[in-house]
Amino acid sequence: PAKIPKLKLPKDRQYVVRLMAPFNMRCKTCGEYIYKGKKFNARKETVQNEVYLGLPIFRFYIKCTRCLAEITFKTDPENTDYTMEHGATRNFQAEKLLEEEEKRMQKEREEEELNNPMKVLENRTKDSKLEMEVLENLQELKELNQRQANVDFEAMLKQYKEYEEEQKRKEQE
Incomplete structure (x- = not known):
């Protein structure tokens, strides 16, 4: 070979x-x-x-x-x-256009921040407010999930069996 x-x-x-x-x-x-x-x-x-x-x-x-x-x-x-x-x-692809639009907006924002130091502070406060809102919403969702997670399935099954037995008694009478 x-x-x-x-x-x-x-x-x-x-x-x-x-x-x-x-x-x-x-x-x-x-x-x-x-x-x-x-x-x-x-x-x-x-x-x-x-x-x-x-x-x-x-x-x-x-x-x-x-x-x-x-x-x-x-x-x-x-x-x-x-x-x-x-x-x-x-x-036409919407995703590509959306991505290009986001890049353009980010570039504009960076240019504004370079020229205007007050704009930097304004954008930081906006970002921090947005972050706080997101964290609050996340905390609310966690609390809601915690409340819903406290379901006792054993008690539910027991209650269902009692209900079935009660229905049988009513049928026998």
């Missing part, structure tokens, strides 16, 4: 893999919606000359379920997501 020469495989070799659509998309040729989680037999290849922090980037080729047009997308390890290349358009 050591004397047998190794097979020289090309670097851009494609493998057939079974994968699920990572996001909702719409085919550009026929308009078919392809939902997240739809299973495909896809071709997978490593993208040449594209690496992010030593991680290889993969490209996937799938076919539309209606018109068999080719749709391609790549992995995006920088954002832990996928990027659409061609063949389809990615549908």
